[in-house]
Amino acid sequence: MSRFKKKGGKELSAINTASLPDIVFMLLFFFMVTTVMKEVDLKVNIRLPEATEAKKLEKKSLVSFIYIGKPGERFQKLFGTEPRIQLNDQLMQVKDVEDFIAQERDAMNESDQSKMSVSLKVDENTKMGVVTDVKQALRRASALKINYSSLKVDKLK
Numbered sequence: 001m002s003r004f005k006k007k008g009g010k011e012l013s014a015i016n017t018a019s020l021p022d023i024v025f026m027l028l029f030f031f032m033v034t035t036v037m038k039e040v041d042l043k044v045n046i047r048l049p050e051a052t053e054a055k056k057l058e059k060k061s062l063v064s065f066i067y068i069g070k071p072g073e074r075f076q077k078l079f080g081t082e083p084r085i086q087l088n089d090q091l092m093q094v095k096d097v098e099d100f101i102a103q104e105r106d107a108m109n110e111s112d113q114s115k116m117s118v119s120l121k122v123d124e125n126t127k128m129g130v131v132t133d134v135k136q137a138l139r140r141a142s143a144l145k146i147n148y149s150s151l152k153v154d155k156l157k
Contacts, residue, residue, distance in 0.1 A: 044069035044086050049124040051150035062115050064104040064143075066097070068130055069123035083126045085134060094130075097137035117145035 046069040057063055067086040071079040075091070084091045087100040105113050118138055122131055138146060 040065065040067075040086075041089055042067060042072070042086065043075050043089070043091055044071055044084055044123070046121055046123045047125070048121065048149055048151045050153045052153060052155050054150050054152040057119065057147070059115075062108070062112055063117050063119050064101065065119050065121055065149075066100075066134060067121045068126055068134065070125075083123065083130050085130070094133045094137050097134055098141040101138065101141040101143045115145075116143065117147060118143050119147050119149050121149040 044067050046067055068083055070081055071084050071091065079091055085094065085097070086092070087096060092100070101118070105116060108116060120131065120134065135146065138144075
């Protein structure tokens with residue numbers, strides 16, 4: 001019979017950490033590339049109205065958003081308390097809507113320009129006159145696909 005001896009004198013070797021920085025930087029780069037940042041910093045307060053028959057937008061890359069509402073507290077000294085129009089990150093006038101739509105169209109592929117739609121995110125307490133003015137400007141800019149953003153609620157309450 002053979003005898004088994006314990007090798008009590010040897011210790012486990014240390015883990016090689018030479019490639020650890022490479023792995024950390026590779027993961028960091030991956031998350032930096034794949035993370036989507038917030039696109040628009042809202043300067044107007046918007047409380048969306050509720051709707052029972054709402055659909056989700058399918059292709060958000062073809063949608064341009066126009067925000068209409070009362071300016072936030074930090075902007076009220078500068079812009080007042082009347083409802084304002086926000087296009088991207090700037091508070092603008094109704095006359096600027098046509099230029100905004102032209103810029104948004106130019107940024108799209110030529111094949112997608114005909115599929116472009118505009119989503120109006122309007123505060124539920126905003127007067128309809130401002131919305132009508134924006135819709136008239138969109139009509140002049142030939143942006144005829146318009147939808148209103150809302151919160152979906154159940155029919156049974």
